[in-house]
Amino acid sequence: MSHQHFVPPAEQDLTTLYEWEKLVEHAERFTTSLGTPTAVDTGDTLNLRKLFQEQPGRASDMTFQCGPLRVDLSKNLIDPSGLNLLVNLARSKKVEDYRVAMFEGQQINTTEQRSVLHTALRLPVDRDLTVEDAEGNTQDIAADVHQVLGRMRDFAKALRSGQWQGISGHTIKHVVNIGIGGSDLGPAMAAEALRPYQTAGITPHFISNVDPAHLEAVLDQLEQQGKIGAESTLFVVASKTFNTAETLANAHAARRWLLARLERTGVDVSTEEQVRQITAKHFVAVSTHQEEVEEFGIDPKNMFEFWDWVGGRYSVDSSIGLTLMAAIGPRDFTNFLEGFYDVDKHFSSEPLEMNVPVLMALLGVWYTSLLGAQSHAVLPYSQDLDRFPAYLQQLMMESNGKSVRLDGSAVTTPTGEIYWGEPGTNGQHAFMQLVHQGTHLIPVDFIGFVNPHVDHADATGAHSMHDMLMSNLFAQSRVLAFGKTAEELREESLDEALIAHKVMPGNRPSTTILGDKLTPRTLGALIALYEHIAFVQGVLWGINSFDQWGVELGKAQATALLDLLHGESAVDTGDSSTDDLIHHYRSRRER
Ligand code: F6P
DSSP, X not given: OEEOOOOOOOOOOGGGSHHHHXXXXXXXXXXXXXXXXXXXXXXXXXXXXXXXXXXXXXXXXXXXXXXXXXXXXXXXXXXXXXHHXXXXXXXXXXXXXXXXXXXXXXXXXXXXXXXXXXXXXXXXXXXXXXXXXXXXXXXXXXXXXXXXXHHHHHHHHHHHHTOXXXXXXXXXXXXXXXXXXXXXXXHHHHHHHTGGGOOSSOEEEEEOOSSHHHHHHHHHHHHTTTTHHHHTEEEEXXXXXXXXXXXXXXXXXXXXXXXXXXXXXXXXXXSHXXXXXXXXXXXXXXXXXXXXXXXXXXXXXXXXXXXXXXXXXXXXTTGGGHHHHHHHOHHHHHHHXXXXXXXXXXXXXXXXXXXXXHHHHHHXXXXXXXXXXXXXXXXXXXXXXXXXXXXXXXXXXXXXXXXXXXXXXXXXXXXXXXXXXXXXXXGGGTTHHHHHHSSSOOOEEXXXXXXOSSOOBOTTSSSXXXXXXXXXXXXXXXXXXXXXXXXXXXXXXXXXXXXXXHOXXXXXXXXEEEEEEOOHHHHHHHHHHHHHHHHHHHHHHTXXXXXXXXXXXXXXXXXXXXXXXXXXXXXXXXSHHHHXXXXXXXXXXXX
């Protein structure tokens, strides 16, 4: 049992540390070689061609196994002494102590006085975790997690076997998750990624945006099922707080649609009791707030709980994953959790020098805070991981988009990596030109899988399409790292006027993450890897990775402006731009 009370150590400015000063000097050796037209530099500058020449075992020295993932860090712009300095920096910033504090359930989310225990969501059933708060109240966290998981499994089994039926006796074929941010991105991304595991004929759908077009697009798909569309649909209203405006608007609109469609098929929707019974068969909730769930009309026995020590963006493995479990089944959901746990074990036990989330976090800080990188691309060579970059955007940017530290003082370095990306090979035909020959330093994470779920022959019949996909991944990381020099181009007798245009500068960093196959377990591991990267970076920068105050003012102002968008009342928001926008909107709005 641990006591949750957490006293953050006095903030030690990253930039005052010995290792930081050394890293600043070290960074100059790379910056002078960045963006130069030749990849092979002379003198003291560091580049990847030279690093690979000097260190023959570099690939194996810098490739690590992290649960089911093989992570090759060798094409990163760092040499052994720089890596050593980065690891020592992590030690000076007490990453190991913070790691223990998080896993024990100490309240490291200091602005909300909360523990950060998403790691408890994947504890095996025989593991114990009891946490005590400052008032001496204890919670048997592991038992609570497994109790909810048990209820989720029973529910998913009832849906998948046809035992759970809609109001008119139809089995459920469509599960529509209504939620936004962490209550959408994780399950939506994972359901798509695990498409081959959707075996019970239940199609998952996701509605997040308050733009009515999103609701309409999903309802249209249900309408296409004819009269059984509504009768075979179940809605999962997923909201940690159960007061998110977008989610409540969508949930109410979905219920109105459901009642109208059911009425057309002859179901009586005229009394409160009938509506209550229909809601009980067609709506369940996932939330930490029972009162609000009841207020919406969902019976608490159809509510799947989670807890305030699970951040929204860290919640895909909580009951927020209910729609995912309904689609892929309880066994594969358990495999998914096992993948997270594989990486938790690695992260909590490996020394920092061999700890993949720590090393990747350090490299991210090195690029962002020392080499001036302004963004980080994540390129899954997997169409099924289409939504993974969007998922990472919330995970990384809501976590580490902060400019004050735990003690309220301003940060002294750039923080928060800007994540973006698209599946390869599509990106190669869109933005990769800029990554290869542009002026920005953009570290890339390539993600690929050795085996596909299905494969086809290429145009010639001599190769497989999956092999084509992966040869592109390997080629991209190779070209980024090693480029092509003017001398090499001249050896090919290229027209001199074209040489400057065709030089590939190289020396552009990337990490390659390979899994055997995109299974539930591999996906869980991949998510946990980035969760821990976000955490370590937060510790290094001295910020709270688990609050998100920056999103609140926009929500409050949207609510305040809503009334002004209709009616005749005077518009005086305090700034002429907003006033004019609202006047224009009012004058053109067709109602
Ligand atoms: O946009 C902020 C946020 O609070 C996210 O952190 C969260 O994932 C999302 O809104 C949805 O919140 P809820 O699950 O409470 O509806």
